[in-house]
Amino acid sequence: MTARSLSICHLFPEALNLYGDGGNILTLAKRLEWRGIEARIEEVPLTETPSFAATDIVFIGGGSDREQRIVCERLLERKAELEAYVRDGGVLLAVCGGYQLLGHSYAMGEETLEGLGLVDLSTSRGTPRLIGNILIESELVGRVVGYENHGGRTHLGSGVEPLGRVLFGHGNDGESGAEGCVSGNVLGTYIHGPLLPKNPAVADWVLARALERRYGSAELEPLDDAEELAANAVMAERLLRGEEKE
Numbered sequence: 001m002t003a004r005s006l007s008i009c010h011l012f013p014e015a016l017n018l019y020g021d022g023g024n025i026l027t028l029a030k031r032l033e034w035r036g037i038e039a040r041i042e043e044v045p046l047t048e049t050p051s052f053a054a055t056d057i058v059f060i061g062g063g064s065d066r067e068q069r070i071v072c073e074r075l076l077e078r079k080a081e082l083e084a085y086v087r088d089g090g091v092l093l094a095v096c097g098g099y100q101l102l103g104h105s106y107a108m109g110e111e112t113l114e115g116l117g118l119v120d121l122s123t124s125r126g127t128p129r130l131i132g133n134i135l136i137e138s139e140l141v142g143r144v145v146g147y148e149n150h151g152g153r154t155h156l157g158s159g160v161e162p163l164g165r166v167l168f169g170h171g172n173d174g175e176s177g178a179e180g181c182v183s184g185n186v187l188g189t190y191i192h193g194p195l196l197p198k199n200p201a202v203a204d205w206v207l208a209r210a211l212e213r214r215y216g217s218a219e220l221e222p223l224d225d226a227e228e229l230a231a232n233a234v235m236a237e238r239l240l241r242g243e244e245k246e
């Protein structure tokens with residue numbers, strides 16, 4: 001078989017990289033490398049204009065409202081390219097601030113940021129901030145653990161599936177029990193942690209989708225995730241018992 005490789009585009013890492021979001025990129029790269037698949041990482045700073053022609057995975061991390069305002073303009077300049085990429089089945093993972101910008105808008109009091117409109121969802125800032133450990137149950141990827149810290153309340157359009165249901169924590173809006181979104185090969189979530197080192201099934205979902213699009217096969221060689229899964233289970237059980245402290 002010819003050597004396989006995937007290209008991962010980390011958008012605006014200097015502005016969107018909260019609570020270890022950069023660890024998500026390292027996780028994707030390592031899990032490819034361990035399987036003998038090359039990972040090409042493209043860090044795209046705000047000063048550069050990204051092209052997605054050869055991209056397999058786009059990652060957009062979290063940021064404060066201030067940082068979101070800055071990146072929003074840059075993202076909107078690339079809206080058409082991102083739309084085309086997503087329409088073509090391009091894989092996109094977005095966390096927290098990045099997740100909010102996938103939608104139509106993020107209303108922050110007097111100011112409303114226009115979003116990319118890639119997924120039918122919208123967000124408005126509320127009080128209090130929704131902060132703490134979180135555990136969700138997802139049909140797609142099982143139990144996902146992590147950390148959330150957001151003022152935004154995100155509401156999904158009627159046709160959009162959440163990533164999972166909240167078992168502990170707040171999720172999209174603190175009320176509906178929904179967390180994140182999955183729309184084709186786009187996955188959005190409020191879960192930092194970072195998300196992927198703590199939840200290898202989410203990392204492999206992303207990789208499988210990208211491999212399928214590029215090479216026509218989503219098959220992934222299993223890895224020894226005993227340590228990650230044990231850590232995930234300890235945290236999940238702690239939260240199910242109602243213990244918030246780590």
Ligand code: GLN
Pocket residue numbers: 018061062063064065068095096097098149150151152153
């Ligand atoms: N600024 C957004 C909010 O507070 C997202 C924060 C984040 O990415 N953690 O809702």
